[in-house]
Amino acid sequence: MGIIVGLDVGGSTTKVVGMDGDKIIGNKIVKADDPVTSAFGALGKLMDSYDLKISDIEKLKITGVGASFPNGNLLGIPTVRIQEFFATGQGGLFLSGLEHAVVVSMGTGTAFVEATKKEVRHIIGSGVGGGTLVGLANCALNMRDFDIIADMASDGSLNHVDLTIGDISHAVIPGLTMDTTASNFGKMQEDANKSDVALGLFNLVFQSVGTMAVLAARTTGLKDVVFTGQATKAPMCQSIYNDFSALYNLNFIVPQMSEFATAIGAAIASEE
Helix, strand or coil, rough: CCEEEEEEECCEEEEEEEEEECCEHHHHHHHCCHHHHHHHHHHHHHHHHHCCCHEEEEEEEEEEECCCCCCCEEEECEEECCCCCHHHHHHHHHCCCEEEEEEECCCCCCCEEEEEECEEEEEEECCCCHHHHHHHHHHHCCCCCHHHHHHHHCCCCCCCEEEEEEHHHCCCCCCCCCCEEECCCCCCCCCCCHHHHHHHHHHHHHHHHHHHHHHHHHHHCCCCCEEEEEHHHCCCCHHHHHHHHHHHHCCCECCCCHHHHHHHHHHHHCCC
16 A cells, blocks of 8 residues: 555645555645645655655645645646545544544634544634734734744743733632733733734734634533644744643643644545
């Protein structure tokens, strides 16, 4: 049996993974000006980086918003299209080792699905995601590179940016800690620096998505929530969601290789 390659084709970015059974043998991310170039570039880079030949690849499974653009088979390899929500759900379960969970996909916007190994149900979507963060950073900091913004945010503090429960109340509020956010950017001070603002933007986006994830979990009666997508690789993502886990008594998981979840899900998805 040959290698199965999963491709998550975005508008300009493609994630690709090669799998031999349940084993991930390689992964790459490629950016290009259009989805066709991005898809072919990602496949070529995977093959070159891991010394693969076309004959080594049994099948390509493509998903994502750009999956319909590369028509027919790629490089003569049998190619099938996988529904994106299903791929996201399967990838989240695979990376977390769970059988049933809410899976959150944080890309430009955010999707929330309920996933089992056989079925994935779309719960709701949100326009708040990585694109929101980049757009706000462009307005506030004149910066658009996600990785640079994340590096800057790592040196920031929320003390000059966000209003907490402790800032507005000396009395304990049942179920909330004193450092719980009462208002994102509600304490914006003149001495806040760019790193503080950058961290505030990440906190705003991640907390907004996290709050919706809590509601999705409660709606489905599940306690496990798996976060996937490119935005989850920001260093502060795990710490913010650790706080959410404790606050709401849920299991928020940011697995390794979370940015490749949808590509992995495409590779392992049944074609039935």
